[in-house]
Amino acid sequence: MEWYLRGVIKLNNIGKSYVTGSQKLEVLKGLSCNIKKGEMVAIMGSSGSGKSTLLNILGLLDSFDSGDYLLSGESMSGLNERAAAKYRSKLLGFVFQSFNLIGFKTALENVALPLYYQSIPRKKRNVIAMDYLKKVGLEDWASHLPNQMSGGQKQRVAIARALVAQPKVILADEPTGALDSVTSSDVMTLLREINADGITMIIVTHEHDIAALCDRTIHLVDGLIDLS
Amino acid sequence: MKKESKINLFDLDRVLEILQVFLTNPFRTFLSGLGVGWGLFMIVVTVGASNGLENGVTSEMGGRVKNSMFLWSRMTSMPYKGFKRGRRFEFNNSDTEFLRENATSIKLVAPRNQLGGHRGSNNVTRGTKSGAFNVYGDVPGYIEIDPVKILSGRYLNQGDIDNERKIAVIGKRVLELLYDKEIEPIGSSIQIQGVIFSVVGVYSTYKTGEDAEEDNQSIFIPYTTFGKSFHTNNEVGWYSLLMDENVHADTSAAEVMSLLKQRKSVHPDDKRAMGSWSMASEFEEVESLFAAFRLISFIFGGLALLAGAIGIMNIMLITVRERTKELGIRRAMGATPLTVMRQIMSETIFLTTLSGLMGVSFGVASLEGVNHLLESMGGSGGSFRNPEVSLYTVLIALGVMLVMGVIAGILPAVRAIAIRPVEAIRTE
Ligand SMILES: Nc1ncnc2c1ncn2[C@@H]1O[C@H](COP(=O)(O)OP(=O)(O)OP(=O)(O)O)[C@@H](O)[C@H]1O
Ligand SMILES: [Mg+2]
Numbered sequence: 001m002e003w004y005l006r007g008v009i010k011l012n013n014i015g016k017s018y019v020t021g022s023q024k025l026e027v028l029k030g031l032s033c034n035i036k037k038g039e040m041v042a043i044m045g046s047s048g049s050g051k052s053t054l055l056n057i058l059g060l061l062d063s064f065d066s067g068d069y070l071l072s073g074e075s076m077s078g079l080n081e082r083a084a085a086k087y088r089s090k091l092l093g094f095v096f097q098s099f100n101l102i103g104f105k106t107a108l109e110n111v112a113l114p115l116y117y118q119s120i121p122r123k124k125r126n127v128i129a130m131d132y133l134k135k136v137g138l139e140d141w142a143s144h145l146p147n148q149m150s151g152g153q154k155q156r157v158a159i160a161r162a163l164v165a166q167p168k169v170i171l172a173d174e175p176t177g178a179l180d181s182v183t184s185s186d187v188m189t190l191l192r193e194i195n196a197d198g199i200t201m202i203i204v205t206h207e208h209d210i211a212a213l214c215d216r217t218i219h220l221v222d223g224l225i226d227l228s
Numbered sequence: 229m230k231k232e233s234k235i236n237l238f239d240l241d242r243v244l245e246i247l248q249v250f251l252t253n254p255f256r257t258f259l260s261g262l263g264v265g266w267g268l269f270m271i272v273v274t275v276g277a278s279n280g281l282e283n284g285v286t287s288e289m290g291g292r293v294k295n296s297m298f299l300w301s302r303m304t305s306m307p308y309k310g311f312k313r314g315r316r317f318e319f320n321n322s323d324t325e326f327l328r329e330n331a332t333s334i335k336l337v338a339p340r341n342q343l344g345g346h347r348g349s350n351n352v353t354r355g356t357k358s359g360a361f362n363v364y365g366d367v368p369g370y371i372e373i374d375p376v377k378i379l380s381g382r383y384l385n386q387g388d389i390d391n392e393r394k395i396a397v398i399g400k401r402v403l404e405l406l407y408d409k410e411i412e413p414i415g416s417s418i419q420i421q422g423v424i425f426s427v428v429g430v431y432s433t434y435k436t437g438e439d440a441e442e443d444n445q446s447i448f449i450p451y452t453t454f455g456k457s458f459h460t461n462n463e464v465g466w467y468s469l470l471m472d473e474n475v476h477a478d479t480s481a482a483e484v485m486s487l488l489k490q491r492k493s494v495h496p497d498d499k500r501a502m503g504s505w506s507m508a509s510e511f512e513e514v515e516s517l518f519a520a521f522r523l524i525s526f527i528f529g530g531l532a533l534l535a536g537a538i539g540i541m542n543i544m545l546i547t548v549r550e551r552t553k554e555l556g557i558r559r560a561m562g563a564t565p566l567t568v569m570r571q572i573m574s575e576t577i578f579l580t581t582l583s584g585l586m587g588v589s590f591g592v593a594s595l596e597g598v599n600h601l602l603e604s605m606g607g608s609g610g611s612f613r614n615p616e617v618s619l620y621t622v623l624i625a626l627g628v629m630l631v632m633g634v635i636a637g638i639l640p641a642v643r644a645i646a647i648r649p650v651e652a653i654r655t656e
Contacts, residue, residue: 061560062650081645082564089562100557100653104252117562122241165562 013067029223042211045220093162152183260543261583263536271529272591280615300466308495333480336470365454381429477508544640556652580633
């Protein structure tokens with residue numbers, strides 16, 4: 001993988017449909033786009049337009065039916081689960097609307113989890129995780145469980161977790177969707193700071209003022225990118 | 229990309245991970261382990277109990293040598309060589325010589341005669357005291373067949389036989405009944421049916437239970453002296469034989485029988501003419517009984533284990549479903565299907581092993597408790613003594629359980645890796 005391609009995303013004619021029973025729902029209908037290294041991009045669109053579907057495909061959490069997806073210059077077509085897990089672990093970080101922290105793990109353990117799957121020893125893992133908790137301003141909350149924290153704090157823990165393995169791309173699905181406006185802008189400030197370090201950032205959002213904080217916005221309409 | 233970490237069987241990190249999962253719902257963890265624990269507990273306790281029974285029974289048999297055999301003459305049941313059926317016949321000293329020379333599978337031939345018994349009238353006296361005891365005429369070799377412990381003095385020897393000495397070795401109980409406490413028995417004399425014998429030794433039996441009492445009330449005198457003093461002369465009451473260990477008891481019994489039948493003109497097929505009893509066949513019988521006991525406890529314990537393993541599998545299936553989201557998050561964070569599979573398998577095996585070990589520990593502890601109780605009751609629990617399980621048994625049971633743990637883990641693990649990360653993370 002060439003260094004100058006790291007964090008670069010190229011989508012070529014991506015098609016994705018869901019089959020439920022006898023019905024086939026075409027969600028993405030040959031979608032193409034390029035996202036440059038270090039770009040901060042917002043994805044907007046009406047509910048059900050396929051934003052999450054697109055983000056999950058970008059995150060290798062879901063497969064696509066047709067077209068090609070180049071991540072850091074490598075094709076992601078027909079990956080098996082094991083290879084997908086490797087790419088996720090090495091290149092991608094996730095932030096979700098509902099935080100998706102593991103309830104029985106402390107903030108520190110949650111942040112350290114991606115490092116566990118990279119087989120980094122516990123002591124080292126905890127030191128690194130603590131660094132990232134500091135970065136999001138939550139070092140005093142390291143030993144708290146998620147249900148002892150506010151939404152904004154949980155999302156910051158999730159961001160620390162997304163960062164801990166030093167990904168090239170962070171994918172965020174409505175990261176501020178469950179937060180009030182003040183906390184939302186805190187979180188966006190944090191994400192901008194992270195992006196300033198050169199990490200490519202893709203944010204799905206409903207809110208125009210969130211999208212306005214990004215470099216550019218991709219509008220999804222009817223399974224395609226609206227270029228108008 | 230970094231290579232998959234090598235698979236460590238015991239990785240502290242993974243154990244901590246598993247413990248954390250278990251501790252999120254300790255009560256359910258405990259309940260799901262209960263079945264397997266119970267199964268192993270059952271195995272340990274029932275095997276221990278049947279071993280206890282076996283130990284009890286074998287100790288009642290005492291130190292009696294396993295390759296010993298007893299043989300006596302009865303009445304013929306078939307006509308042969310001009311003799312009618314129903315003929316009585318006796319063994320005599322020349323038969324003894326004949327056996328010693330010709331029976332190749334016999335190591336030791338001990339002819340015996342007996343007098344009296346505790347149900348008979350008093351036959352032994354000393355001063356004003358008297359008692360009814362078994363009096364045996366024996367050769368020195370008999371102690372090898374039915375060992376006793378010499379408490380003082382000595383046992384019979386060849387000189388006693390050759391010189392027809394009037395000496396006696398008396399049982400512990402005989403001593404208690406005929407002697408006052410402070411009197412030294414060795415060198416004293418007793419009268420057996422009016423004949424004076426000088427006491428040269430005191431013994432006690434190795435047996436326990438009823439047999440022991442009978443044994444301690446016996447008196448051994450030289451075989452030759454017995455013949456002279458009580459006019460059995462040439463006659464042999466019965467034979468005690470020590471057989472070659474390398475020959476099966478039935479084979480040597482058959483050899484001796486056929487030799488004697490020929491010599492005493494008994495029909496070769498006459499099964500009733502002689503009686504015999506061998507320790508080996510007795511042991512075999514008892515042993516096969518206990519082998520059956522053990523088998524049954526393994527089968528029942530195994531079924532309990534199986535039920536326990538199925539229980540664990542069910543719980544793990546439920547757990548996996550409940551943890552769909554968690555497992556999806558782990559997948560998004562870089563867990564490969566193999567890691568997830570390994571995690572679920574480890575959890576199942578860990579749970580099975582842990583509860584199995586608890587079951588074994590409780591089982592062994594219970595046996596130890598019973599043991600303690602028996603000992604505090606004076607060491608004699610009748611036919612029950614020293615219940616125990618061998619390490620070997622425990623290891624087999626644990627091995628079986630481990631295999632079951634693996635089998636129980638497969639289905640939940642397969643379910644777990646079938647969870648696609650996107651399904652898990654979807655928020656509804
Ligand atoms: N697993 C699935 N099976 C069937 N249909 C699905 C599945 N996942 C998504 N869909 C459908 O695909 C379409 C796009 O869903 P998606 O979640 O991508 O929308 P979205 O743009 O993220 O919407 P929202 O803004 O409400 O989150 C929807 O109509 C949804 O019902
Ligand atoms: Mg969505």
